[in-house]
Amino acid sequence: MSNESRAQLLKLGTARTYENDKRILEQGASNDHVVVVLRGTVKVVAYSEYGPTLLAIRVRGDLVGEQAGIDKNPRSASVIACGEVLVRTIALNELKRVPEVDVQVQRMVSERWRSSDQLRVDFFxxxxxxxxxxxxxxxxxxxxxxxxxxxxxxxxxxxxxxxxxxxxxxxxxxxxxxxxxxxxxxxxxxxxxxxxxxxxxxxxxxxx
Structure with missing residues (x-):
């Protein structure tokens, strides 16, 4: 993504600060906004009858919540602040204002699936x-x-x-x-x- 597109992206949506352990996105929620982590670290956690499972850690510059935005299904995991976190919440339709973003989001999702597959191979x-x-x-x-x-x-x-x-x-x-x-x-x-x-x-x- 070019610096110009990145700058345009960061003008979209609303900036918000979350304290430690606050939920930024909620598992099971039906909404299609995405979140850009501007400062700090977040955990991606899925809950089941067996308890919580930590799926991933995301840091500054990462986009989270994109899967629910793309497939319109309820969110499969919660995103939780680790310490104080500054994020920008952006409605999916707003992202279309930045020409490069749709392609970048699709590419990022693909790369994450590939990374997940590679991790399984590495752990084998x-x-x-x-x-x-x-x-x-x-x-x-x-x-x-x-x-x-x-x-x-x-x-x-x-x-x-x-x-x-x-x-x-x-x-x-x-x-x-x-x-x-x-x-x-x-x-x-x-x-x-x-x-x-x-x-x-x-x-x-x-x-x-």
Whole structure:
């Protein structure tokens, strides 16, 4: 998307601030607006009879809620603020005012499906330790990590949520996290997680 189109997009809709844990989009709601994250981080969470499942994390510059806008079905997940978040809520028909946006939204949806498929391939055959390390590195990368040996994850995450992202039961995620802490690779205090040796974690993430 060109800088001009991006600037036009950010003039649409309404800007709004959400406090920590506030729901920006509600699972089951029937509406077709989308949300652009301008500042902060959000969680995409689906609820079922078995409890909540963390599906994804979105950060500054990401668009959320686009699937319900496209297929007109009720929203399949809620979007929840992690800390204070600034977003811009835009009605889907407003997006048509920016010529590039429709194509970009369709492309983004396609890329997310491809990314989801690739994640399944990447996880296939990997042990639980490697899966969890991969998720931790991916979250760090979202937050701007490149090559720093130590990195604090800015997103408060429960171990059950890490398990959701790593496609493993909460008990397995908890066991693997405890082992990473014992090994001196990760520090965890409540929901605050710091990667102490990103190079070692990256090597684990690439193993099987």
């Amino acid at each position: 055959g990997r042990n639980a330790r490697a899966k969890l390390a991969r998720v931790l590195i991916e979250i760090a990368t979202m937050g701007g990590w490149e090559a720093e040996p130590r990195w604090e994850l800015k997103i408060p995450l429960k171990r059950a949520e890490l398990g959701s992202l790593a496609s493993m039961p909460p008990s397995t995620a908890d066991k693997q996290m405890r082992q990473l802490i014992v090994d001196g690779l990760v520090a965890a205090e409540q929901q605050r997680i710091t990667l102490l040796d990103t190079e070692a974690l990256r090597l684990i993430a690439d193993s099987h």
